[in-house]
Amino acid sequence: MSKQYVYFFSKENADGSAQMKDILGGKGANLAEMSRIGLPVPPGFTISAEMCDYYSRHNNQYPPELEGQVKEALERLEKIRERKLGDARKPLLVSVRSGAAISMPGMMDTVLNLGLNDETVLGLAEETSNPRFAWDAYRRFIQMFGDVVLEIPHEKFEHTLEEIKREIAKNKGIENAENLKQEQLNKVVPDTALDVEHLQELVKKYKKIYEDFGKKFPQDAYEQLWMAINAVFGSWNNERAIKYREINEIKGLLGTAVNVQSMVFGNMGDDSGTGVGFTRNPSTGENKLYGEYLLNAQGEDVVAGIRTPKPVDKLKDEMPKIHEELLKVKQILENHYKDVQDFEFTIERGKLWMLQTRTGKRTAQAAVKIAVDMVKEGLIDKKTAVLRVQPKQLEQLLHPTFDPEEESKANPIATGLPASPGAGTGKVVFDADTAEEWAKNNEKVILVRIETSPEDIGGMAVSRGILTARGGMTSHAAVVARGMGIPCGAGAGEIFVDYAKKQFKV
Incomplete structure (x- = not known):
């Protein structure tokens, strides 16, 4: 029997668990674990970090059995979701994301909305009766695929988006539209101001950028998938990931796993959104749901800082039911993992989905408070609490702060x-x-x-x-x-x- 490299997860069944971080990476292991404990996780599969190790040691080649295992997992996913990758009427769209055993925020690659092409975008628009959403997802995918997979500088796409926004600003009669700084431009013409025609024009211009770099956007969804998998495995040895591992003294890992997960969409309108949360405040340690979200947006909009998000408390007013659900999720995660969790979520047409969870990075001050509080709450014992505060964090407690008296006199x-x-x-x-x-x-x-x-x-x-x-x-x-x-x-x-x-x- 051939070695297992692909691990499936869904509400019905999860091959992996939180104990398998070494081979599934933190993200893959926790997606399996969240599925097991009944949280709403979009189904998918993880290609193990052992394959990353194999890939880099065998001149970027895979063992023959991998393709069959990926195909089998993909068919299983298509069956659960009742849609097919590349199907013109009911397309399956997936995200392809990295995830090593130790969290390395933003250092490796992610591709969202994979499976869109000139045909499936029309099927998605018709199926959802929301052409703006479909074309927005398509332009995002072309940009991300070009940047992450084909290494076309992302500034080229950003510049093209900016040109279209300036045109919209001029047509709106906004004064001095030509000379607005980018931050001002984004305020007067946010991404949500682009209509279907603008987005279709963007898609056309983005494809032209590919041509300018001697590349072609692949229309075959299966080809897109394998190109993205290659890019994620390849990103383990990119310059920024190597530098991050050096700075944080991360050694002895097999590499990154690849998570292929059914897409859920936060950019379907004002009843949809995306956010990042912590089960406690990572700056102060306060035991209160903490985080940020954006309505009508996708995940990268929050973490990339392209739009400044709203504090999660505001969800109480905008989506009270979702806020209540997040408070329950906070409790479930902390009771299960016995530590602060940093999680990502998406709201699709009023339904909450959990996209990942991991141990939350925190300041030294927060680490001490959280460790003490969790002992008092009976979540952990004193020995565990002491081990939760790293030696480097104790050093941070001695870092400089402003003299409160002097700060009160200062004029920011x-x-x-x-x-x-x-x-x-x-x-x-x-x-x-x-x-x-x-x-x-x-x-x-x-x-x-x-x-x-x-x-x-x-x-x-x-x-x-x-x-x-x-x-x-x-x-x-x-x-x-x-x-x-x-x-x-x-x-x-x-x-x-x-x-x-x-x-x-x-």
Whole structure:
């Protein structure tokens, strides 16, 4: 009998469990575990991290049995979802995501909405009676596939989107539309302002970008799937992932697993949305549901910081039933895992879906409070509590903070969200490479970005503080800074960052 490389998960059955992190990665193991404990998880399958190890040791080739195992799991998924990959009338769409045994936020690759092409987009539009949603999903997929799988610079797609938004702004009669900074433009013309015709035009222009780089967008959904799987396995050895492992002293892992999961959509209208939550506040340790969400959006909109999301408390007013469900999920996750969980969720037409959970990264102050509180609540014993506070975190407790008296006299020039606590001073730099270069010469630096991306990891690690114009408390900058104990102010919308002039102004 051939070795098992593919593990299925659904409400009916999960081959894996939380104990299998070494081979299924944290994401795959926890998707299986959440399925087992009855949480609403879209079905899918995980290709084990053993395959990543095989792939890198065999010159990017797979053993012959893998294709058959993937095909079998895909057919099982198609049967459960009652739709087929590449079918013109009822297409199955999937996400393809990485997941190593130790969480590495944003360092490896993700592709959403896979399975869309020129035919299936029409089928999806007809089936949902929502052409705007279908074309929005398609333009997102073409952009993400081009960036992640074919390594076309994502700025090319962003620039094209910006051009269309400027055109909309001009047609709306918005003054000085031509010269609006990107943050201002996104406020007056958010992504949701693009109608079907704009999105169709974007798709056409995005395909032209492929051609400019000598590439072709693949229309075959099965080909898309294998190209995405290759890209995720390949991302284990990309520069930012290697650097993250070095900085965080992560050693001895097989590689990343690949999770192929049925898509659920947060961008189907105002009864849909996406968010990131923590079962407790990762900055302070307070025992209260914490997180952010966006309505009519997909997951990358929250973590990438492209739109500044709303605090999860506001869901009480906008979707009280979903807020109630999230409070129940918080309790189930903590009772089961006995630790703070960082989870992703999607709301599709008023139904809540859980997309992942993992142990939540937290500040040193939060780690101490959470450990003490969980002993008092009877969730963990004292020995476990002591082990929950890492030696490096104790060092963070001694990090500088502002003198409260001096701070009360100071006149701030702008405010953002307190994504990671502490205080830092230094010379402002606007890109990660400069931050690393200056830090080597013992210069103290503050990294200022419109928003951070995983490529910035090296510069973030050497900075005394991080400031971003966009993003929220669960954006990439916030999560990474908290994990590293670096002060971070996120979503300071009053600042305008000009990379060309190397300056920011308020």
